[in-house]
Amino acid sequence: MPLYTADALVLRTYKLAEADRIVVFLTSDRGKKRGVAKSARRPRSRFVGSLEPLTHVRVAYFEKETRELVSLNYAELVRSPLAATGDAIVYASYFAELIDEWAPADDPNETLYRLGTSVLEAMAEGIRAEVLARYFEYWLLRLQGVYPPHVVCHRCGDGFTGRSDAGAWLASDGVLTCARCAEGPLERYAGTPLSPGALAFLSAARQRGPREFGASVAGAVLLELETLHRVLMTRHLEREVKSLRVLREMRRVPHAH
Numbered sequence: 001m002p003l004y005t006a007d008a009l010v011l012r013t014y015k016l017a018e019a020d021r022i023v024v025f026l027t028s029d030r031g032k033k034r035g036v037a038k039s040a041r042r043p044r045s046r047f048v049g050s051l052e053p054l055t056h057v058r059v060a061y062f063e064k065e066t067r068e069l070v071s072l073n074y075a076e077l078v079r080s081p082l083a084a085t086g087d088a089i090v091y092a093s094y095f096a097e098l099i100d101e102w103a104p105a106d107d108p109n110e111t112l113y114r115l116g117t118s119v120l121e122a123m124a125e126g127i128r129a130e131v132l133a134r135y136f137e138y139w140l141l142r143l144q145g146v147y148p149p150h151v152v153c154h155r156c157g158d159g160f161t162g163r164s165d166a167g168a169w170l171a172s173d174g175v176l177t178c179a180r181c182a183e184g185p186l187e188r189y190a191g192t193p194l195s196p197g198a199l200a201f202l203s204a205a206r207q208r209g210p211r212e213f214g215a216s217v218a219g220a221v222l223l224e225l226e227t228l229h230r231v232l233m234t235r236h237l238e239r240e241v242k243s244l245r246v247l248r249e250m251r252r253v254p255h256a257h
């Protein structure tokens, strides 16, 4: 039975038998795996503290071709989302759930793995979770081909950079169009209006890492992208992800103690 070691992101866990856990994790090199962590629910288990969603771990696991579940030998903590402050931990579950939804089993996806670790690092450095969420969603949608690879008008090639008049639309066929190229009355254009600020964010997300986003993104832009991404992701997954409800409830409750 071959033993593999890899860097991985924990996506979720659930109980198995009396004291074990099943761990779903995305490896950097061999895609998403599902494995048994023996005795993980015992208080002195070697897995304690390293199985929260979005934890970056170094794992060793045995894999048998005929078995669906691998056997986890250890999961050594590299970086924990628990180190971040505020609402970050709820967002960590949201990111982990989305990766789980998007990653098919055993299909190597290094880009998705790197996206996950980069937002985890940015979270630890204190980059706002709402900004990271929009960044993360942009990349997921782009990797799925929902967003076009370049943030330019599909007709005239305008890059939407710093033009205050460049209000644009993500049409239902998945292209971006600048206001000048949208023919006839704009309402005829079956798509979602995007403000110059939202386009500037998407353009920056395409070129920069998540740690390069400061607190400079306007709340209105984040809200606009959140609304759009929700529609695109729900359509793509054909349902809403579970952690969205938690995020919504968290917002509704005022932060009074």
Ligand SMILES: [Zn+2]
Pocket (backbone or CB within 6 Å): 153, 154, 155, 156, 157, 158, 177, 178, 179, 180, 181
């Ligand atoms: Zn155009």
